Amino acid sequence: MTKTGKSVLLVGATSDIGRATALTYATAGWDVQLAGRNLEAVQREADDIGTRSGGQVSVHRLDILDSERFEDFVGRLPVLPDTVVCVVGELGEQVRAEKEIQHASMVMRTNFEGPALLLGIIADRFSPRGSGTIVGISSVAGDRGRASNYVYGAAKAGFTAFLSGLRNRLAQTGVRVVTVKPGFVRTQMTAGMKLPGLLTAEPNEVAAAIFTAAEEKTSRDIIYVRSVWWPLMAVIRSIPEPLFKRLKL
Amino acid sequence: MILEGWGRYPRLVSEVLDCQKPADAADVVAGRYGLIARGNGRSYGDAALGDVATLMCRGIGRMKSFDPQTGLLTVEAGAMLSDILEAFIPRGYFSPVVPGTKFVTVGGMIASDVHGKNHHRDGGFGAHVVSLRLLIADGSVLTCSRDENAELFFATIGGMGLTGIITEASFHMRRIETGWIHQETIVAQNLEEALAALQAADETSYSVAWIDCLARGASLGRSLIFAGEHATREQVLAHKAEKELFPPPKKARLSLPMDFPAWTLNRTSVSVFNEAYYRLGARKSAAPSLVHWNPHFFPLDGIQEWNRLYGRSGFLQHQCVVPEANALPVLGQILQRIADSGKGSFLAVLKKLGVGAGLLSFPMPGYTLALDLPVTEDVFPLLEEIDKVIVDAGGRLYLAKDARQSRQTFEAGYPRLASFKDIRRATGGDARFASRLATRLGI
Numbered sequence: 237m238t239k240t241g242k243s244v245l246l247v248g249a250t251s252d253i254g255r256a257t258a259l260t261y262a263t264a265g266w267d268v269q270l271a272g273r274n275l276e277a278v279q280r281e282a283d284d285i286g287t288r289s290g291g292q293v294s295v296h297r298l299d300i301l302d303s304e305r306f307e308d309f310v311g312r313l314p315v316l317p318d319t320v321v322c323v324v325g326e327l328g329e330q331v332r333a334e335k336e337i338q339h340a341s342m343v344m345r346t347n348f349e350g351p352a353l354l355l356g357i358i359a360d361r362f363s364p365r366g367s368g369t370i371v372g373i374s375s376v377a378g379d380r381g382r383a384s385n386y387v388y389g390a391a392k393a394g395f396t397a398f399l400s401g402l403r404n405r406l407a408q409t410g411v412r413v414v415t416v417k418p419g420f421v422r423t424q425m426t427a428g429m430k431l432p433g434l435l436t437a438e439p440n441e442v443a444a445a446i447f448t449a450a451e452e453k454t455s456r457d458i459i460y461v462r463s464v465w466w467p468l469m470a471v472i473r474s475i476p477e478p479l480f481k482r483l484k485l
Numbered sequence: 486m487i488l489e490g491w492g493r494y495p496r497l498v499s500e501v502l503d504c505q506k507p508a509d510a511a512d513v514v515a516g517r518y519g520l521i522a523r524g525n526g527r528s529y530g531d532a533a534l535g536d537v538a539t540l541m542c543r544g545i546g547r548m549k550s551f552d553p554q555t556g557l558l559t560v561e562a563g564a565m566l567s568d569i570l571e572a573f574i575p576r577g578y579f580s581p582v583v584p585g586t587k588f589v590t591v592g593g594m595i596a597s598d599v600h601g602k603n604h605h606r607d608g609g610f611g612a613h614v615v616s617l618r619l620l621i622a623d624g625s626v627l628t629c630s631r632d633e634n635a636e637l638f639f640a641t642i643g644g645m646g647l648t649g650i651i652t653e654a655s656f657h658m659r660r661i662e663t664g665w666i667h668q669e670t671i672v673a674q675n676l677e678e679a680l681a682a683l684q685a686a687d688e689t690s691y692s693v694a695w696i697d698c699l700a701r702g703a704s705l706g707r708s709l710i711f712a713g714e715h716a717t718r719e720q721v722l723a724h725k726a727e728k729e730l731f732p733p734p735k736k737a738r739l740s741l742p743m744d745f746p747a748w749t750l751n752r753t754s755v756s757v758f759n760e761a762y763y764r765l766g767a768r769k770s771a772a773p774s775l776v777h778w779n780p781h782f783f784p785l786d787g788i789q790e791w792n793r794l795y796g797r798s799g800f801l802q803h804q805c806v807v808p809e810a811n812a813l814p815v816l817g818q819i820l821q822r823i824a825d826s827g828k829g830s831f832l833a834v835l836k837k838l839g840v841g842a843g844l845l846s847f848p849m850p851g852y853t854l855a856l857d858l859p860v861t862e863d864v865f866p867l868l869e870e871i872d873k874v875i876v877d878a879g880g881r882l883y884l885a886k887d888a889r890q891s892r893q894t895f896e897a898g899y900p901r902l903a904s905f906k907d908i909r910r911a912t913g914g915d916a917r918f919a920s921r922l923a924t925r926l927g928i
Contacts, residue, residue: 280506280547287548287558288572424505 239291243267243315247298247354248323250277252423253373255285256443257321262289264447269313271298300324300350301342306357319369319450320358322351326388327425333387340387347391352398359402359411366410369450372399376417376460379469382485403457414449415458418442419465435468437461488539491792492529493799494860494888497921500538507545507561507652511624514540514650514917521920522650524563524590528597529802530888531921532645542592545652548572556658557615562592562651567734574778575731578658579715581613585834587734587783592651597885598643598846600853602691602713602782604838610656611642611842618653622913626652640908643843645884647923648914664731665716666691666781670770676706676817680852683837686712691781695766697759698833698856699752701824705817708835709766716775724775735779735787744797752827785832795859801888803868804847804855806838807880812852815878819871823856826867832857844905847883855886865889884922895926902928 244261248254249270262268262285270285270293272278278295286293298309310316328343355370362368377385378392396415403413420426420436437445445461460466475483489496502520504510514520519537526533533539546563556578560569567587569580584599593599598611607613616630619641629638641648671686673679679694686692691713700707721730785791792800807815816835834855841848858864872882872894881898882890896902906928909915922928 277506283549284547287551287560288568290551290553290576 238265240265241267242318243269245269245271245313245317245320245358246323247271247300247320247351248325248373249281250274251323251325251425252439253418253421253442254321254323255281256439257323257446258285258293259288260440260443260447261319262286262291262293264451265291266318267292267294269294269296269317271296271309273297273299298354300354301345303350303353306354310354310357310361316361316365316368318367319371320355321371321373321446321450322355323373324351325373325375325425327385328388330383330385330387343387344391344394347388348394348398351395355399355402359406359413362411363406363409368410369412369414369454370399370402371414371416371446371450372396373416373418373446374399376419376465376469379417380472380480384485412450412454414446414456416442416446416449416461417459417465417469418445418461421461434464435462488523488526488534489799490529490531490533490888491527492802492860492886492888493792493795493797494801495531495534495921496799497531497534499535499921502538502540503544504540504542505544507618510540510545510620510650510652511626514620514622515624518917519919521918521923522562522592522596522646524593524596525565525588527586527589527593528885530886531925532597532885532887533593534921536919536921536924540650542590542650546590549653551658556660557655558658559653559655560591561653562590562595562617564591565589566591566594570778571734573658574661574664575733577661577731579661579778580610581607581657581659582610583782584610585783586786587779588786591654591656592646595642595651595654596644596646598841598843598848599885600836600838600848602693602711602836604836604848605687605692606690606839608839609643609842609846609848611846613656614642615655615657617641617651617655619648620650620652622649622917636908637912639842640844640905643841643846643884644905645845645922645928646920647909647918647928648912649918661715662718662730663716663721664778665721665725666713666776666778667716667720667773668711668713668776668781669773670766671710671712672767672770673706673708673710675704676708676820677813679706679708679710679835680813680816682708682710683835683852686710687837690714692837694835695762696820696833696835696854697763698820698823699756699759699827701821705824706820707763709763709770711781713776713781721775732777732779735777744793795857798860800857800859801864801868802832802855802857802886803871804853804883804886805871805875805880806847806849806851806853806883807875807878808849808851811878815874815880816852816854818874819854822867822871822874826863828858828864828867844901844908845884845899847881847885849881851880853883855883887922890926892925892927 246258249272282293326346333340374396375392377389378396399415420431486501521535523533542563545561549559582601594610598609600609689712694708694710696708838848876897
């Protein structure tokens with residue numbers, strides 16, 4: 237491994253996609269900053285990634301629902317990273333979210349408010365520096381609201397729109413914003429769900445796609461991990477609402 | 486849930502329990518009985534099938550620390566050998582011992598005290614374990630090493646998971662200059678030549694023989710012997726570019742998408758394969774060659790789910806070890822019986838072993854022969870007969886492969902069983918931990 241001297245901040249480091257992404261960066265010679273709510277769990281992943289890669293991994297406590305502390309969190313990082321990848325996601329339970337306002341609020345804040353506010357603060361630090369890459373993991377669920385998961389989907393739609401706006405704002409500054417829509421991924425979040433094989437990616441595959449989009453093919457703004465999702469979501473978006481509302485998807 | 490081992494025989498119902506971090510293991514184990522830990526499920530028979538419940542340990546698979554100076558690696562027990570090799574070969578380190586597949590967990594390698602092609606020189610995996618953490622029946626986690634809880638340490642190495650749940654282990658990785666193996670192929674016309682060639686390769690790090698177990702008469706036991714060393718930097722740079730010194734793992738190119746019908750493996754198809762393989766190998770024997778680490782150590786990993794080759798009813802792997810003194814006549818007799826029965830398999834492997842470290846470790850100084858045989862009604866009496874020959878010769882069968890040996894065969898082969906049972910009783914393991922194998926053999 238050759239050290240690159242670059243660093244990446246992973247927000248949501250204990251998720252399967254977060255772990256795989258952190259390892260991909262570390263193996264490529266990047267210093268890695270792992271952030272998550274449960275410091276003990278984050279430390280376990282940091283040890284794993286450090287041992288596997290032989291690279292530098294630091295751990296940082298961050299609660300995505302505690303936006304008061306975001307400024308402080310960013311200020312305390314060992315260095316302002318070159319890239320930030322936000323993998324935070326909480327599927328929640330749709331039916332519960334329909335009945336319990338607190339649950340719906342938690343899903344919305346975890347998937348939209350927290351990540352958007354945090355990336356906004358980081359964008360403000362990247363912008364004067366004139367460099368940096370911001371990667372937000374959004375979701376195909378945000379491409380169109382569906383009965384089965386629209387609370388989560390709406391939050392992800394908000395996040396997608398936020399990233400789009402941020403990209404537009406920063407286009408002239410040298411700061412990139414990349415939106416990743418993984419589609420189905422075999423993770424703890426989807427454990428026990430029946431997923432269609434062709435549409436379902438492994439966490440490693442998502443990590444590789446993130447790294448490629450963020451660091452190698454640097455002209456890409458929005459990616460679906462498996463390209464089959466492009467035409468699929470194009471079709472789903474194009475179904476007229478009078479018809480769409482009657483479908484069970 | 487219905488569980489099976491790699492041989493897909495037997496298939497049994499066992500409750501499946503999951504564990505995502507070491508700290509959770511004690512809670513999962515509390516109040517349970519008839520429980521066994523399962524790594525990646527690559528033991529062949531019923532060793533990783535819990536009598537009542539089976540604890541899936543892949544979730545406790547993080548790596549913890551590595552010291553580049555000493556090569557000491559500490560991992561959670563569910564860590565996969567494949568991940569360890571992928572991470573460490575590019576950094577110039579190799580596992581001290583690897584079995585015939587890299588898709589095994591460290592916990593599984595310790596519980597089976599797996600051996601590799603270097604057993605005659607380096608011992609089994611257990612010999613390289615410095616310490617391990619063991620969750621025992623009362624819920625406490627003990628550090629076990631040669632100095633601390635030593636009895637439990639040696640019972641756990643090769644102990645088939647019956648002393649408790651291994652949650653963590655530290656072992657020494659060995660330094661390598663390259664990811665290539667400098668391999669020599671030696672042709673042996675018969676069993677006597679094969680044993681002589683393995684004996685002659687005693688000083689070589691890695692040696693193993695592939696046997697054509699359908700060959701008969703004067704050719705009985707004809708073999709190809711593969712002898713290998715980790716290639717030096719110089720040897721590799723003479724043929725390859727600097728950037729190829731540590732090649733990445735090879736992805737499996739083939740995968741068996743379905744169960745083969747049982748008739749596809751028969752005397753004719755296997756002997757055609759064996760003849761071709763033997764001739765191909767004989768042609769290569771002229772000059773040593775550089776072989777990628779992946780196909781050298783794990784040739785069968787190149788075909789995903791190769792166990793489906795034997796059809797829906799599964800297969801038995803019969804692996805015995807026979808003491809060195811009368812290995813030639815005894816192995817000759819076994820091969821003769823197999824050849825006569827016409828039940829030859831693609832995989833028939835012969836290898837020299839040294840002493841084993843644990844109370845129930847399989848290896849002993851002598852020769853080990855491994856055969857794959859499809860499960861059919863008449864294979865059981867055939868193996869029963871062969872087992873008698875092995876027991877009479879003072880040999881034994883490998884528990885990690887076993888699905889069918891009798892209690893008598895087992896007890897005759899493992900003289901330290903009584904001490905093992907004592908330790909198991911003393912730590913309460915006998916009341917809590919049991920695989921189908923343990924129940925079948927009365928361990």
